[in-house]
Every structure is written in C-alpha cells, then in structure tokens.
Amino acid sequence: MIWLGIDTSNTPLAIAIVKDEQVLASFQSSMKITHSIGTMPAIEELMEKANIKPNEIEAIAVAKGPGSYTGVRIGVTIGKTLAWTLKVPIYSVSSLHVLAENAPYFQGVVCSIMDARRSNVFAGIYANGEVVKEAHISLVDLLTTLDNMEQQVLFVGMDVSIHWEQIKEVLGDKVQRANAAFDLPNAAVLIEMAKKMEPSEVHTVVPEYLRITEAEANWMKEQKKNGN
Amino acid sequence: MRKDQYILGIETSCDETAASIVKNGHEIISNVVASQIESHKRFGGVVPEVASRHHVEQITIVIEEALKQADMTPQDLDAVAVTEGPGLVGALLIGINAAKAFAFANGLPLVGVHHIAGHIYANALVQKMEFPLLALVVSGGHTELVLMKEDGQFELIGETRDDAAGEAYDKVARVLNLPYPGGPHIDKLANESDEALQFPRAWLEEGSYDFSFSGLKSAVINYQHNAEQRGEEINPNHLAAGFQQSVVEVLTTKTIRAAREFKVKQVIAAGGVAANKGLRNSLEEAFTKENIHFYVPPIKLCTDNAAMIAAAGNSKYSAGHLSDMSMNGRPGLELNSWN
Numbered sequence A: 001m002i003w004l005g006i007d008t009s010n011t012p013l014a015i016a017i018v019k020d021e022q023v024l025a026s027f028q029s030s031m032k033i034t035h036s037i038g039t040m041p042a043i044e045e046l047m048e049k050a051n052i053k054p055n056e057i058e059a060i061a062v063a064k065g066p067g068s069y070t071g072v073r074i075g076v077t078i079g080k081t082l083a084w085t086l087k088v089p090i091y092s093v094s095s096l097h098v099l100a101e102n103a104p105y106f107q108g109v110v111c112s113i114m115d116a117r118r119s120n121v122f123a124g125i126y127a128n129g130e131v132v133k134e135a136h137i138s139l140v141d142l143l144t145t146l147d148n149m150e151q152q153v154l155f156v157g158m159d160v161s162i163h164w165e166q167i168k169e170v171l172g173d174k175v176q177r178a179n180a181a182f183d184l185p186n187a188a189v190l191i192e193m194a195k196k197m198e199p200s201e202v203h204t205v206v207p208e209y210l211r212i213t214e215a216e217a218n219w220m221k222e223q224k225k226n227g228n
Numbered sequence B: 001m002r003k004d005q006y007i008l009g010i011e012t013s014c015d016e017t018a019a020s021i022v023k024n025g026h027e028i029i030s031n032v033v034a035s036q037i038e039s040h041k042r043f044g045g046v047v048p049e050v051a052s053r054h055h056v057e058q059i060t061i062v063i064e065e066a067l068k069q070a071d072m073t074p075q076d077l078d079a080v081a082v083t084e085g086p087g088l089v090g091a092l093l094i095g096i097n098a099a100k101a102f103a104f105a106n107g108l109p110l111v112g113v114h115h116i117a118g119h120i121y122a123n124a125l126v127q128k129m130e131f132p133l134l135a136l137v138v139s140g141g142h143t144e145l146v147l148m149k150e151d152g153q154f155e156l157i158g159e160t161r162d163d164a165a166g167e168a169y170d171k172v173a174r175v176l177n178l179p180y181p182g183g184p185h186i187d188k189l190a191n192e193s194d195e196a197l198q199f200p201r202a203w204l205e206e207g208s209y210d211f212s213f214s215g216l217k218s219a220v221i222n223y224q225h226n227a228e229q230r231g232e233e234i235n236p237n238h239l240a241a242g243f244q245q246s247v248v249e250v251l252t253t254k255t256i257r258a259a260r261e262f263k264v265k266q267v268i269a270a271g272g273v274a275a276n277k278g279l280r281n282s283l284e285e286a287f288t289k290e291n292i293h294f295y296v297p298p299i300k301l302c303t304d305n306a307a308m309i310a311a312a313g314n315s316k317y318s319a320g321h322l323s324d325m326s327m328n329g330r331p332g333l334e335l336n337s338w339n
C-alpha cells in the first residue's frame, strides 16, 4: 500500500511517501515558505523522486491541526481533494499528536506545543501512548497541569524555544526538551499513526482549530446577553 | 472539426463556494454554488475567517456535484480554471489549493483567472461577445469600467477611489437597519418610493471615468443622524431612493460617455450590483436611446459563480496561458491581458 502524508499545520512543511513498511521519501523543512506556494510543488517533486504517479497513491494521511488556521486549511484542502478525486481513503491525525510521536520511547509524559500568542499555546499531553489532553490553553495553566502530574516531561516542537525559560522555571529538573531533530513534524510518523486509525468520510474532513473564531465568540456572547 | 473543450471552474474568492463545467467557453454544463450568506448574516457582513472555514467544508462536495450534474469524470475535462485573485486571501487559498490538487491528480493543466475577468466573461455564457466591448463591473468589492478591444485584452479605464458601489449600499443599509446584504433591500425601497431626497453626485475631474461613493455615503449617514437628533422621522423609502438615484446617475452617465468615446459594439454590466433593478433600468433606457447593444446577464451569473471563471479560463487556456503548482492566492491581483 502506498501512502502520502502531508503536514502544513505550522511553519514547518512535512511530506512523506511510504510504501508498506518502507519510507520511500520524506521531506521536512522549517523555512518560512508560504504553504500555499510550496506544498503542491514539494509533493510533485517528492513523488517524482519516489517514482510514484498520482494514481498509484492508495491512502492519504493529513495533519488536521491545531496550528495556524491558514496553514492547516491548506494541508487539509490538498489532502481531502486528492483523496476524493483519487478515490482513496483519508486519515486525519492531530498535529499535536504527530509531534509528540517523534518521541515514542520516552519514559514519562510527552508534551507538544505550538505557540498561540498572548501567552497561550496549543498543547498536547500524552502518557503511556494515551492522549491525556489536547487544548488551547494558557502556558501557566499548562505548566500547572504538568507539575501536578509529578512525572518527567519531555517538550517537543519548534515553539518550545519561545517559552523554554518559563517552562524550566516552573518544572525545574522534571523537564527536558527534545533535540532539534525531533522538533519538526515528520510525515512518515503521521502515516504510521494513520495506519492504526479508521479512515474518515472525505467530505467531512475539516481542520481541528480548537478555537472558534473571534466573530463567533462575540456573537455568542451577544446572544447570551440578550437571553437567547 | 475542432474538438470540444471542457473547463472546470472553481471560485472561492468571497462567501460562495462554487464549481462549474463550461463547454467551449459559452455553454454551461453544470453550475453549482454553495452560498454562505445565511452564516454571515448574523455578523452583518462577511467574516473572512468564517468564510475560509466554510470553504473547506464545502469545496469537495461542490466540485463533486458539478461533475455529477454534468455526468462527467475528470478525464473528460481539458483544464481546471480557478480564481487567483482579487478577493479574501484565506478564501482564495481554498479554491486554489483544491484546484491544484485536482489538476495534479488528474494530469490536467491549471489556469489562474482574475475574478473581474470572470464577471465580464459571464456575458459569453449568454451571448457572443463583440469587441470593442465595455464592461461596468459593480459589486461589493468592485466598481470598474473595463474596455476590451479584443478577446483577452483588458484596459481599466475607471475605478472607484474609495468605496465600491456595493459597499456603499451595505453601509447605507446598515444605517436604515436593513438586514445584510443590504443592496437588494435598498433597491426595493427605492423602487417603491414616490419621492427621493437630494444627495450629491461625485463626478470628479472633468473627463474622469473614476468613481467615488464615500462622500455620498457620508452625506446619507449624516442626513439620517441629523434627523434623528432633531427627533424627526425620515421616510426610509425617500432616503433609499435619493441614495440610489445618485449612484445610478453617476454610473449610467459615465458608462454612456465611455461607450461613446471608445465606440464600443457592446456594453455589459456585471457583478452582484448589476442585479439591482434601478441600475439595470436606467442603463437599459439610456442605451436604447443611444442605440448601443446593452446587456446584463441573469442574476445567478451576475453574482459570484464558477461558470464565469470557467468561461474566462477557456479564453485564457486557449491563448496558452497556464499556471503551475506554485500558484498563490493574490488578493490585490491586477487585471492583465492574456492576448
């Protein structure tokens, strides 16, 4: 079975082509190239390198977010359009979980984060291969939660460096961070995760934003105020 | 005999997710539009992030429906045309990336189309375009006079310096507490009115084909405020009629003058505001007098749709102008000729 995996949920771009148990080709980049410009040419190029034609793809795995709204949408749109027109199954996987799976052998808690501005992060907490929590959360609350778990914590993700000082201050010697090689999403990892999942109905695949839009939040507040 | 040419058009520049298949640039085989208007109504206008989210939910459903209604498969197509700009960038990106993925998967050429070129080519779906042609494009985002000397040639001879006509309509509608989108409501009130308030006309410098509607908009809003402060009731019909008369008179006069100057064979109105009855009637009457062929496509081809993108894409594809996989959404894209 030939798989194509795509993750555009943040600044990094990750694409991989996996055939059965073999990673034919994989691409990772943290360069600031607009995903809208870079993703399709990168897919085209990687498929050429792996000597795979579009109609040979048999399954698609896509990172569904959270992350940058526009970024996530580009990967999801490309993934679902390819899956739909090639008539192959699509699997959508949490972008936070994909990052955390970069450290599968860590004994303890793995925490993947993406910066969400104003001292907030998108964070995933995973222990013993289980999802403990995936949320849009303030960094302070996240660190309190992790502190209370009283276990060793490994932080993963490019944005860890933005908050590292504060993380270390709270969690002290309970915390480590992954090295740079594991801070980028890996689309081959994404595909391996997808292999253990059920496919989604292609038209219903949408990003997992973990946040409603500001306009909707304001509208809902307004509704409540008016007693609706 | 030349082989028939089938283009799939995709449009997501604002709040409609649309796909369509057009044969030889003039025959609609299928035309699917998923409107988000119901969702944006509660906000009183289009919220870009909400629009982008809806486009992702709809995009594959809409393209599938366009193929199904046409009873065609991707192998029956010759090319994929998609709106490249202008528009809301986050919204454009959904159509563009879907179009790229679809074209790549099926080995089809890709054509990026200017949204305004699309509005103009909506005309090709109802009649043969004859050149030189003058197009008045009026919508929520645009007020433009475009001269076409040949197929695929565009010359922008006038544009708005501030608000688009449709934008002014929406803002005046808000002052009158009319629901979004306000244009059709103002048109209705104006047409029912037996009297019109007097508001200024913005002619700009002599000979200019440009437009300006922000002064008019402010005059209308001020009038309403002043009346309110004096505790006076104003008749919304009279206000709507006065506003609409000013917009329509300026649009009609400048369009006529341009049609004369450039000796055009055909004048068309395009864009969502072209569905406005007041404007349509005024232009029709004026051009009948002038003996110039004037036309407005049916409403569903005036508002945003993908058939128009496929029609323009057909001309651009035939001229050999293709895009590649690095195409990006361009919110400020200029209208360039492809011939």
Ligand SMILES: [Zn+2]
Residues within 6 Å of the ligand: B115, B119, B139, B271, B272, B303, B304
């Ligand atoms: Zn439009």
